[in-house]
Amino acid sequence: MRKRNSGKTMLFTLMLVLTLAVTACGSGNNEAAEPSATAKTDAAATAAPTAAPAAEDGLYNIADFSNVKTNQGEAIEGGTLNFGLVSDTPFEGTLNNNFSSGVPDSQVLDWFDEGLLTWDKNYVYTNDGAATYEVSEDGRTFTFTIHDNVNWHDGKPVTAEDWLFAHEVIGNPAYDGPRYGSDFTNIVGMEDYHAGKAKTISGIKVLSEKKLEITYVKSTPSLLTGSIWIYPLAKHIFGNMDVAKISASPEVRQKPIGFGPFKVESIVPGESVVFVKNDDYWRGAPKLDKVVLKVIPPTTVVQELKAGNIDLVDSFPIDQFPDNSKLSNVEYLGAIDRAYTYIGFKLGKWDATKKVVAPDPKAKMGNVALRKAMWQAVDNDAVGKKFYHGLRWNATTLIPPSHPEFHDDSNHGVTFDQEAAKKTLDDAGYKLNGEFRTNPDGTPLTINFISMTGSDIAEPLAQYYVQSWKAIGLNVTLEMVEFNTFYDRVGSNGEDDPSVDVYQGAWTVGIDVDPQGLYGRDAIYNFPRYASEESDRLMKEGVSEAAFDVAKRKEIYKEWQQLMVDEIPVFPTLYRAELVPVNNRVLNYAIGDGTGIYRNEIALSADKGIAAQ
Structure with a gap:
């Protein structure tokens, strides 16, 4: 393996890209690989895996990868799978889906908890999950039936009361999590309950121990x-707790409960979790005895994979892939990720009393010309090719290609052109005064930019943006911040750090294309604190009765994507491939949505992880 580039080398190369790059040319409309059937073979467990796709020009295409593991060998009884959570920071440890927010915590949760409904590859709810549903003729009332054999890890049944209780907690004014928003206010009676005008949510009815009815406003x-x-949410555990204290309770942090395929046996906070099989899992007892999850720094993940110490990871650092694409003991799975990275501009604050964004007309980044120039100044096409080898690519709109029906591949966003960026600033009155520009009123302009630490690429990439903006005369200061602190400072806790003007973030988007959870007025995740009547109108139309016509919904979201390109509360930088190396001994594993392969089916063909030859 070649030695990884040092930060200085990466920074130099990035500066070279800035100097030599041509106009961005990609729309980011890559197509996902079609899932293949899980292959079974009598080959020995040490046989070579399916080779990673070759890239003679140094660029890879995610369409060339499979998202389903090729089985090698026969399954042994039980065994322990070692899972690496790749991060340079501890996971936060809010281990309940009703309260968690970050991707690291969700990676822990996915091993021991799950939703009551599943969805297919088109993101439509099915009746294959722990509950089934029926819908009334007017489409407003859903009747859910939880299977009789769905039980919490302590043996208590998962009930309709538990499902109602989750809604009551999230709708409680003392709730301190991120979920309350338009999805909940669409439930009949929820707003009165949230405002304290009613003691119950009139639109939710428990029909029996396992049957729940929810009526929606529209x-x-x-x-x-x-x-x-x-x-x-397990009412027999949390029902007598103060709602404001649930998220910090030991029942969430140290001894969480779910109804998934594995149970939490022990936790070293922020570092590791040991899971044991849940013999009572409703789909059937897992084939594995244990799963050991531990945080693996990006700097050591390759060594751990080569040694066979970890069997798979949540997501492999793309920048390390070319040097390690031929590892003999792993197979790389790939899929288009439901995610994008972006540059966000702080345009206001969160009103904690009203629980809505409060745009500030005097915000430093409030001039759309300034935001447009900063987008024009960066060449994300070159970044994706040079530093992510084609496995991240130029992003253009805020609906990623993971949702191909609604991603507008005809919209090319804002084109990289630094001379045009300078003119945009000149025309808006941001004049050069020496090396840097001033505000239109002549006062000094310094822009404070924060970005997350992470892989070897993290800081050099952030520095690339800083240098790109310097090239058009903007004085931007950079601060690198670890994951949990970063999201606190941009406002995940409802408190916006006034020293932050611009930030580089990333979103894993939901299965639903509706963007209100990220850009709605009542969304705490709306970190730029942006709102406009036009955006409100389009997002409302996107979930209207008219939007049941898919063609109409596509037109609505096409218009919304263009509005975001015009108003630029944030601009997308890169769409992402999910790349996961899986040890040859792992059987029955897949990534992506709608594969029909579940974690209780994962098995091993050897007692220990196979090391690279």
Whole structure:
């Protein structure tokens, strides 16, 4: 393996890209690989895996990867799978779906908890999950039936009361999590309950121990593709707790409970979790005895994979792939990720009393010309090719190609052109005064930019943006911040750090295309604190009765994508491939949505992880 580039080398190369790059040319409309059937073979466990796709020009295409593991060998009884959570920071440890927010915590949760409904590859809810559903003729009332054999890890049944209780907690004014928003206010009676005008949520009725009925204010296409809340909350555990204290309780942090295929046996906070099989899992007892999850720094993940110490990871650092694409003991799975990275501009604050964004007309980044120039100044096409080898690529709109029906591949966003960026600033009155520009009123302009630490690429990439903006005369200062602190400072806790003007973030988007959870007025995740009447109108139309016509919904979201290109509360930088190396001994594993392969089916063909030859 070649030695990884040092930060200085990467920074130099990035500066070279800035100097030599040509106009961005990609629309980011890559197509996902079609899932293949899980292959079974009598080959020895040490046989070579399916080779990673070759890249003679140094660029790879995610369409060339399979998202389903090729089985090698026969399954042994039980065994322990070692899972690496790749991160340079501890996971936060809010281990309940009703309260968690970050991707690292979700990686822990996915091993021991799940939603009551599943979805297919088109992100439509199915009746194959722990609960089934029926819909009334007017599309407003859903009747859910939880299977009789769905039980919490302590043996208590998962009930309709638990599902109702989750809605009551999230709708409680003392709730301190991120979920309350348009998905919940669409439930009949929720707003009165949230305001303290009613003691119950009139639109939710428990019909029996396992049957729940929810009536929504309006029928929307999103009800079938992600806006139903599918995570119950164990009332027998949390029912007598102060709602404001649940998220910090030991029952969430140290001894969490779920109804998934594995149970939490022990936790070293932020570092590791040991899971044991749940023999009572409703789909059937897992084939594995244990799963050991531990945080693996990006700098050591390759060594751990080569040694066979970890069997798979949540997501492999793309920048390390070319040097390690031929590892003999792993097979790389790939899929288009439901995610994008972006540059966000702080345009206001969160009103904690009203629980809505409060745009500030005097915000430093409030001039759209300034935001447009900063987008024009960066060449994300070159970044994706040079530093992510084609496995991240130029992003253009805020609906990623993971949702191909609604991603507008005809919209090319804002084109890289630094001379045009300078003119944009000149025309808006941001004049050069020496090396840097001033505000239109002549006062000094310094822009404070924060970005997350992470892989070897993290800081050099952030420095690339800083240098790109310097090239058009903007004085931008950079601060690198670890994951949990970063999201606190941009406002995940409802408190916006006034020293932050611009930030580089990333979103894993939901299965539903509706963007209100990220850009709605009542969304705490709306970190730029942006709102406009036109955006409100389009997002409302996107979940209207008219939007049941897919062609109409596509037109609505096409218009919304263009509005975001015009107004630029944030601009997308890169779409992402999910790349996961899986040890040859792992059987029955897949990534991506709608594969029909579940974690209780994962098995091993050897007692220990296979090391690279």
